[in-house]
Amino acid sequence: MPSKIYLSSPHLGDKELEYVHEAFRSNWVAPLGPNVDGFEHDLAEYTGVRYAAALSSGTAAIHLALVMLGVGRGDVVICQSFTFSGTANPIAYVGAHPVFIDSESETWNMCPDHLQEAITDLEKKGNRPKAIIPVHLYGMPAKMDRILEIARQFEIPVIEDAAEALGSSIQGRKCGSFGDIGILSFNGNKIITTSGGGALLSDNKDFVVKARFLATQAREPAPHYEHKEIGYNYRMSNVVAGIGRGQMQVLEDRIWQRRKNFERYKEIFSEINNRGYCIKWLDEPEGFFSNRWLTTVILDPMKNNGINREKLRLAFESEMIESRPLWKPMHLQPVFAKELYYGEKISEQLFVQGLCLPSGSNLSNDDWKRIEDVISKVFA
Secondary structure, three states: OOOOEOOOOOOOOOOHHHHHHHHHHOOOOOEOOHHHHHHHHHHHHHHOOOEEEEEOOHHHHHHHHHHHOOOOOOOEEEEEOOOOHHHHHHHHHOOOEEEEEOEOOOOOOEOHHHHHHHHHHHHHOOOOOOEEEOEOHHHOOOOHHHHHHHHHHHOOOEEEEOOOOOOOEEOOEEOOOOOOEEEEEOOOOOOOOOOOOEEEEEOOHHHHHHHHHHHEOOEOOOOOOOEOOOOOEOEOEHHHHHHHHHHHOOHHHHHHHHHHHHHHHHHHHHHHHOOOOOEEOOOOOOOEEOOOOOOEEEEOHHHOOOOOHHHHHHHHHHOOEOOEEOOOOHHHOHHHOOOOEEOOOHHHHHHHHEEEOOOOOOOOHHHHHHHHHHHHHHOO
16 A cells, blocks of 8 residues: 655654754753754744744744733734634634634735725724734735735734745745744644744844743742743743754755745646646745745636546545645634624635645655646546
8 A cells, every 4th residue: 555645744854863862962851952042043043033932833922922912802803814723713812803804816815905994994993903913825925015014004013924934035035024923833744843833033022032931831030930920831842942953954945845846736737727727826926935835726617627626635535645625714614603704705715626735845756656647637
């Protein structure tokens, strides 16, 4: 039986074990330590921000960002609807209400027009949002210039969810560096991984110092355990950070490999389109650079002889190849069914028609042959 091809499996290099072994040799395996300090430095230097806090997950980073911005029970936070639940769940953690914004068709990310509409409408109701959370989906940067312009107009802080976009950029400026606070994820399926982990980024030193404090149970500087605030167990361990340090050394290679995947898929499907099909892509707007974390396709059955994303997904599944529908929008999730939504159902259409293709940076030639064979059979 052939081995399973995963959507986006971890891809380790040669250096990770050196940092991990050093943590074991020094017996420095608990939270904090030289690897944590080094990983934070590496992240800040790479993204161009001044400070970084290494944490247990990207979701934890969003939670801490909301806490530091004073978001609490009954407040409103504007959130991109087309995203993973980890973007929206922390809003519920603090007792606030998400207001979901639809996507625009060019990047699939938060639509600035609907963002403006939502804030204006909420302002009239006397309920100014406490924060805005745009997302760089699948590595494609959101239209941050317009989003930030609107945020400044209404004096609302921006939490930039760059969990999927480490290495992506707009006009050369790295994602994660645009918002008042930036968020990264190092989950096992991300472009680089620490097995699990995340980071909070900011040019505001107070934010990062506060995040580190809250992430270590908000322990006051005393010989005993003294707590004046509610804290969290969100700090990254020295062992895990060692994996991150090694992964940072191969990040540029991983970006190149993921972008090469996209070009290969585009070539495969271009030949299929030449035979009368119509498979669509998420192309980069001018000045935008995507790390191509996942390659995605849009399959409209009306334009593809009845072939939809489920037919292709199930064909992959029958050959032990993992693919996945695009994110189901948050405003369609039962848990958020009662929350406000502004949009025109673009994200809903993307969910129905879109598929994430196997996109690991470690796909072998044999893997590619199996993938291409499935595609050829479906579009025979």
